[in-house]
Amino acid sequence: MSLDLKIDDLEVRAASGRVLLSVPRLSVAAGMCLGVKGPSGAGKSTFLFSLAGLGANSSGAIAWGGTDLMVLSPEARAKFRRHHIGMVFQDFLLFEELSAAANAALPGAYSRRARQAVIARKAGDVLDRLGIAHGGRTVESFSGGERQRVAIARALAADPEIVLADEPTASLDRKTADRLIEDLVRMVREEGKTLIAVSHDPAVYTRMDRVIEIVDGAIVSDEVRDG
Amino acid sequence: MNPLAPLYRAIEWMPVLAQDITVLVVLVMPALIVGALVLVGFRPFPLVRAMLWRFRWTNALFVLLIAVSVGLGVGLIAQERGLRQGTARAADPFDLVISAPGSEITMMFAAVYLQPSDVPLLSGEIYDEVANAPDVTLAAPIAFGDSYVSSPVVGSTAQFVTHLSPDLAEGAMFADRLEAVIGSRVDLALGDSFTPAHGVGDAAEHDAHAHVEYVVSGRMQPTGSPWDRAIIVPVEAVWEIHGLANGHAPENADQLGPPFDPDYFPGTPAILVSAEQLYVNYALRAQFTTDRTMAFFPGTVLANLYSLMGDVRQVMSIMAVVTQILVTAGVLAGLVILTRLFARRLALLRALGAPGRFVFSVVWSYAATLIFSGAVLGVAIGYGAAALISRVVSAQTDILVTATLSWPEFHLVGAFVSLTVILALVPAFIALSRPVVTDLRS
Amino acid sequence: MNRRGFFATATGAVLAAPFIVTGAAAAEPQVRLRELYERDMSFTPFALENAGTRVAIEGFMAPPLKADSNFYVLTNIPMAVCPFCSSEAEWPNDILAVYAQRVVNVIPFNVKIITRGTLELGTYTDPELGFVSRVRLIDAVQERA
Known part of the structure; x- marks a missing residue:
């Protein structure tokens, strides 16, 4: 299934009624790496969470491959995320008391038994490719770069078509950040996944196929790069 | 009246041991049913273990609170029985x-x-x-x-x-x-x-x-x-x-x-x-x-004293049960606050697409684990207290009083666990109603 | 009994409980203590017919000889009201030895009770208590009438 993104008349409001984000129209082809840049508080993260079906007070349509998240129930959206979307966050959000393997295989905890083994295998495979040892050690002692790699393995473990990353390098130093974004982009390209990464970091969006800029809740530029 | 009287009447024909086991099964049945319904299809235990370990001191305190209140009830029953048996045995040759x-x-x-x-x-x-x-x-x-x-x-x-x-x-x-x-x-x-x-x-x-x-x-x-x-x-x-x-x-x-x-x-x-x-x-x-x-008949005099002692014990048992429920309610209220500490983790699970029921089962299992551990520890504490008091009484009166654990204690604990794990559904519901994105960014 | 069989029995009993309540209550024939003996101290046809089955008997709990025991004596009339208005010869047919399922909570001697248990006939000397009885209720459960 090819999960192209099509947004129509998306509008997200704050509880006060103020418009936080307005996207009249946007299409992203499946397999594309899309960077989202813009100043703080411009609505980048709101945009990203809306794409995952986590937005509140929104109207319009966000369709992945024809499935409009906006008309789905919260449980149906959760099911869509479970099967099609992997997420990476700024501060990793790992379970500190669990090992790298257990963290990466977290999506297996709420999947059917048959799928559990597949997820665990995939998580281990990604960890291997990212050079993370996944013995019994808990991630408490891991460095930031190692943690974010575990988070990437978790995002890819359920083999989703889409990876959404929210400031994936913001908690890392320059050198680590560069290596991490390289790894992330390499992984999603190898597997032909769609990546949408929100970031301040030029090192992130210079590696993208296409970069949009959001300012004050609106897309102000849309640039396709030739890699 | 004892609310279990009709049940006992119905199973009167069974051997006493079978009766006691049946009553225990009936008492823990609600807990088992709730547990089965909440957990069916999920294995939240690795996450629950992680959460338990993360806040181990707070959790240990909660478990201890529950254990002491359960121990109070268990100890009372065990001690009364020990005193009755000891004084009766001592009077046995005197018809x-x-x-x-x-x-x-x-x-x-x-x-x-x-x-x-x-x-x-x-x-x-x-x-x-x-x-x-x-x-x-x-x-x-x-x-x-x-x-x-x-x-x-x-x-x-x-x-x-x-x-x-x-x-x-x-x-x-x-x-x-x-x-x-x-x-x-x-x-x-x-x-x-x-x-x-x-x-x-x-x-x-x-x-x-x-x-x-x-x-x-x-x-x-x-x-x-x-x-x-x-x-x-x-x-x-x-x-x-x-x-x-x-x-x-x-x-x-x-x-x-x-x-x-x-x-x-x-x-x-x-x-x-x-x-x-x-x-x-x-x-x-x-x-x-x-x-x-x-x-x-010394037996009659004692029996009358026992019935008085039984009345006192019953009043104290009611107080012990009320204490147990209050402590558990307090602990569950504490859990609601504690789940705010977990809020990001729970929000993470939901952001990743975990079913609401899975998140619910994580919170409930966490609470149920505290309750169950507290109950088990409470039995030990109650027994320990009764054994200690029995020793003192034996030393001072020369009447051999031995503390034992018997079915009434387990029935009490079974009923307690059933009641409180049902109460534990509340913090689970509350945890589920929190906003995902807000918690995720907090 | 093996474990599984036992749990199956226990669970089955729980599920069947509502039916047993009505069934069992109706099934136990209820008589007064006096109806176990004829005037000549032989057993009545009722006693002979129901030996070995569960019956319900109306009477009074005598002040217990033993504390914290599951043994007590059921009397035809409250013990303190008229313990010995009958002659010594009639004594034994006024009382019934009862072995309860559990340790007995004493019920005052002047409160009418119903004891349900398995009727057992024939002379028997209790090895522990040393008491001799001609007729007994065993596995008994008692409640205020």
């Missing part, structure tokens, strides 16, 4: 006691538990009448009043010693006026001799019987009663050293034990009566309930 009219409780404490008391004597005619009543198998005088160190010295007969201890642990029955059989915990050895004091405790006159020396001839088996500290001597000796007739006519002056001659019988504070025919006990009790005599 029917006849004495001068007075307080049954005072007399029971004096004759059965050897708590000294100044009581009037029964005459030789009465003793004769009791001893010669049809079907009486044992009519033993119990002549207390003297002591040696902390041991009461009681005058009675060889038959009475055999009644308390069918076989002696060592040595032989007294065969002579100045021989004595001692209780299992008396600090004397066979062949030791001692001089009794007149009276008991601080009021004892130590030189009143200075010219008398008993020799220990035998030792009884342990009975778990104050009689383990007693020294039993021939009643004739007690009479003689008090300067009284010795129960026998001058021509039989050397006789030991019954029959006694009413004309030379100085009196006894109490008579222990034993009869094999069931109705004879009741007949004698009626026959000797007169203006000169009092006849009572």
Whole structure:
């Protein structure tokens, strides 16, 4: 299934009624790496969470491959995320008391038994490719770069078509950040996944196929790069 | 009324053990059903373990709170049963006691538990009448009043010693006026001799019987009663050293034990009566309930005390149950606050697409784990407390009180777990209603 | 009994409980204590027919001989009201030895109770308590009438 993104008349409001984000129209082809840049508080993260079906007070349509998240129930959206979307966050959000393997295989905890083994295998495979040892050690002692790699393995473990990353390098130093974004982009390209990464970091969006800029809740530029 | 009465009525035909197990199953059934419904298809335990470990000290405190409140209820029940069994076992050889009219409780404490008391004597005619009543198998005088160190010295007969201890642990029955059989915990050895004091405790006159020396001839088996500290001597000796007739006519002056001659019988504070025919006990009790005599079953006196004790225990049990529920409600309220600490993790799970029911099951399992651990630890605490108190009581009263765990405690704990794991659904619902994105970014 | 069989029984009993309640209550024949003996002290046809089955008997709990025991004596009339208005010869047919399922909580001697248990005939000497009885209720459960 090819999960192209099509947004129509998306509008997200704050509880006060103020418009936080307005996207009249946007299409992203499946397999594309899309960077989202813009100043703080411009609505980048709101945009990203809306794409995952986590937005509140929104109207319009966000369709992945024809499935409009906006008309789905919260449980149906959760099911869509479970099967099609992997997420990476700024501060990793790992379970500190669990090992790298257990963290990466977290999506297996709420999947059917048959799928559990597949997820665990995939998580281990990604960890291997990212050079993370996944013995019994808990991630408490891991460095930031190692943690974010575990988070990437978790995002890819359920083999989703889409990876959404929210400031994936913001908690890392320059050198680590560069290596991490390289790894992330390499992984999603190898597997032909769609990546949408929100970031301040030029090192992130210079590696993208296409970069949009959001300012004050609106897309102000849309640039396709030739890699 | 006991809400379980209809259930017990329905399963009355089963063996008692099966009844108790059935009741336990019925009591924990709600917990099992809720658990099954919440957990079906999920394995939240690795995450729950992680959360438990993350806040281990807070969790340990919660578990301890629950455990102490559960232990209170368990300990109460176990302690009451221990006291009942211990005092009943100690009174077991005393079916029917006849004495001068007075307080049954005072007399029971004096004759059965050897708590000294100044009581009037029964005459030789009465003793004769009791001893010669049809079907009486044992009519033993119990002549207390003297002591040696902390041991009461009681005058009675060889038959009475055999009644308390069918076989002696060592040595032989007294065969002579100045021989004595001692209780299992008396600090004397066979062949030791001692001089009794007149009276008991601080009021004892130590030189009143200075010219008398008993020799220990035998030792009884342990009975778990104050009689383990007693020294039993021939009643004739007690009479003689008090300067009284010795129960026998001058021509039989050397006789030991019954029959006694009413004309030379100085009196006894109490008579222990034993009869094999069931109705004879009741007949004698009626026959000797007169203006000169009092006849009572120590068993009845105790049973009445137990029913009082049971009422007190019941009131305290209700308080203990209320405490348990309040503590658990407090802990669950604490959990609602604690789940805010978990809020990011729970939000993460939901952002990754975990079903709401999975998140629900994580929070519930977490709460249920605390409750269950608290309940198990509470049983241990309750048992430990009861064992400790029992030891103290045994040491102070010489009545062997042993703490045991039995079905009522497990029923209580089962009901507690069922009730509280259902209450634990509340924090799980509350956790589920939190906003995902807000929690994720907090 | 093996474990599984036991749990199956227990669970089955729970599920069947509502039916047993009505069934069992109706099934136990209820008589007064006096109806176990003829005037000549032989057993009545009722007693003979129901030996070995569960019956319900009306009576009074005599003051207990033993504390914290599951043994007690059921009397035809409250023990203290008229213990010995009958002659000694009639005594034994006025009382019934009862071995309860559990330790008995004493019910005052003047409160009418119903005891349900398995009727057992024939002379028996209790090895522990030493009491002799001609007729007994065993596995009994008692409640205020």
